[in-house]
Amino acid sequence: MATKINSIKGTNDLLPDGTPALKAHTVASAHTHVTNIARRVLERAGAQFIATPIFEEAELVKRGVGGSTDIVRKEMYTVTYFGGHGGYILRPEGTAGIVRAYLQNGLKQLPAPLKLWTHGPMFRAENVQAGRYRQFHQVDYEVLGSADALVDAEAIALMVDVVRALGLTGVRVKLGSIGDPADRDSYNEYLRGLFSPQLERLSDDSKDRLTRNPMRILDSKSAEDQALLRELNVRPMLDFLGAEASAHFAEVQAYLAAWGVEYDLDPSIVRGLDYYRRTAWELHHEGVGAKSALGGGGRYDGLSAQLGGPEVPGIGWAFGIERLLLALEAEGVGLPQTPGPLLYLAAMDTENVGLAAQTALGARAVARVEFAYKAQKPGNAFKDAERRRARYAAVIGTDEAERRVLNLKNLVSGEQREVSLDDLNAVLTELESN
Ligand code: HAM
Secondary structure, eight states, X not given: OOOOOOOOTTXXXXXXXXXXXXXGGGBHHHHHHHHHHHHHHHHHTTOEEOOOOXXXXXXXXXXXXXXXXXXXXXXXXXXOOTTSOOOEEEOSOSHHHHHHHHHHTTGGGSXXXXXXXXXXXXXXXXXXXXTBOSEEEEEEEEEESOOOHXXXXXXXXXXXXXXXXXXXXXXXXXXXXXXXXXXXXXXXXXXXXXXXXXXGGSOHHHHHHHHHOGGGGGGOOOHHHHHHHHHHTOOOGGGGOOHHHHXXXXXXXXXXXXXXXOOEEOTTOOOSOTTOOSEEEEEEEGGGOTTOEEEEEEEOTTHHHHTTSOOOOEEEEEEEHHHHHHHHHHTTOOOOOOOOOSEEEEESSGGGHHHHHHHHHHHTTTSOEEEOSSOOOHHHHHHHHHHTTOSEEEEEOHHHHHHTEEEEEETTTOOEEEEEGGGHHHHHHHHHTO
16 A cells, blocks of 8 residues: 655645644634735735745845844755756745835836735744744735835734734734844944853854844844843843934834834844844734744835845734634634535435536525535435535425425524525525625
8 A cells, every 4th residue: 555645744734624623723714714804904004915926036035034044044945846956945934025026026116105915825944833833824014115104103003903803812012123234233243242252151053143143142042042141131222223213213102102002112122034124023922922923023124225126115014824823722712614505405316416506506606505416315415404504405306396496494493485496596695695
């Protein structure tokens, strides 16, 4: 017998409702629900849908996400094909691809600020654990063409709106600023001075970070690094903001306060990608674990130029759909299942199976209608209809076929009603609407 082939570690199948032992983050209808809610909130705010390829030139990710990040140094999946080169990467995130698409397709011509959103799979070769996968899904929102603090505040408020619309309550925004490049340089210089005498106590990864980008040490997952950080009493990035970044950050906070959007100031926010500057934030939830963010975002005014384009200010955020679903599960928020069919049709004898199918096909112009592929006894047909969570069922026998009628049975009340086949679509339209 051939051996069974299983999915790759850290990837998940998204499965239909009713699958045995279905886990919250792998329910396909729940993913659809999240993206539908996000679509409603974001499109009301003027965002338009964009989709970019899931593989891109490696150079885009290296330059976009940044050479000092874990993503680029350890977690990139390269794509090769037989006989071809291996210079492609499975995207680890959506922002770099969206900015590339913006530059490549002349989206600068569209009215600014241009709001875009997308959702889809992302790939990072991380250590797999609850809420951390190698293929995961994001909802992503980006705004291009404005450096105004109002855009930052709106982006944060929208992110909160999406999770609220999903029914989550235990969410906190951790807000910080990582300043302009010159502010970051002086902070990194300060950190070098602080950590260099402690070189031997740093983890190997952080020794490396000390040369490439000392700020990354603050984000280290190593316990020794974290102990050293506590001991050294490191000053936060916020202390190093220049006048302009400070004023911008104050303005963002003033809007949020005026609108009643709650946040906790987090002076130590670092974020795991290099393109950020100024406003940066994360959305956290107790249900997903203290260190795991539901989502995060920030401003990236330098990214366009880094990708060979003109200076285009940008800001955006993404949240992980799997982590949102785990948080919803932790809060006990039920999600709507895909509704069953309005009508389930079966034939009592083989000669009428085709008529049941034809009737169903015609009725699909107005509603979801399913049919039995084999003749069924009425008792079995009604049981089947209930398993499929149908609202109505009808069984076609010789008498119904001759008279061209159906006996619609309401599966909740048990009431029956005879309907002529000619009127079926009108009746279904009416039933669908109530
Ligand atoms: P990020 O913080 O790397 O930001 O990822 C955003 C969210 O994606 C995380 O907060 C988390 O919920 C989810 N996520 C990340 N890695 C994993 C994983 N391995 N397994 C499950 N979920 C994961 C970005 O990706 C930026 N592109 C966000 C952004 C958009 N910034 C500006 N525009």
